[in-house]
Amino acid sequence: MSYTNTNLNSSLSECSISSAYSKSIRYMRRIFKYDQMDFQFAFWQMLYLFVSPQKLIRMFQARKYTKSQYARDDPAFLVLFSGVLCLTSVGISIVLNLSFMQFIKFLFFVIFVDTIGIGLILATILWYLTNTFMKPKINLRDIEWGFSLDMHFNAFFPPLILLxxxxxxxxxxxxxxxxFVSILLGNMFWLGAAFYYVxxxxxxxxxxxILNHTRVFLAPIPWFVVFYFASLFFEWNISHSVMNFYKYRVL
Structure with missing residues (x-):
């Protein structure tokens, strides 16, 4: 019996990897086919992230039943997301009075380090933790890594707009x-961004x-509030510190 379960798990794992690989290939190919992207729907997804995140999540649930996957199969959201990254980077460069070459460096860091690099790390960590500790052992289907990456981009978009x-x-x-009002307002932006992401x-x-104990994702919220009031007490302007860091790393 144990031998049979082992073979079954191995077979399912191989099928899952093969399926994920084929989906990734199809997804990457569609990035260069703008006529096949639904940009209007992607725009509404971004809007829902602000006004009604629950509605967007229901869209993901519907996709699972219609297309047998949670992760997006249309790269339109990613393309629009990239455009927003470029535009907001221009805005920060103007506010910080960066030169053109500093702007290029800043854009490189924002896209490849702050967004993609950290996103891949966080998505992989949450993908591993949910499959290892929050999924019942009797359920042989894994959470898609692509879904974890999608969730990161969803959660990252409102903080990007806020900050x-x-x-x-x-x-x-x-x-x-x-x-003091500067610290109050600036740190409030960061508190709101943290709330949105979580x-x-x-x-x-x-x-x-298929996941249990998902409320653990809300556990950081009380600590964010404590950290916010602590920053006010110590008069630490987080926004100002981050902006100084942005300027320092493009020098």
């Missing part, structure tokens, strides 16, 4: 100043019926 777009309108004339991640993994 790299909306915050810019307040930075030079208020947040960068040596005032909550959307929770919604995504909570929608998977």
């Amino acid at each position: 790299h777009f909306i915050q810019l309108f307040f930075y030079n004339w208020l947040i960068s100043k040596d005032l 909550y959307i991640s929770f919604l995504g993994y909570n929608s998977l019926q």
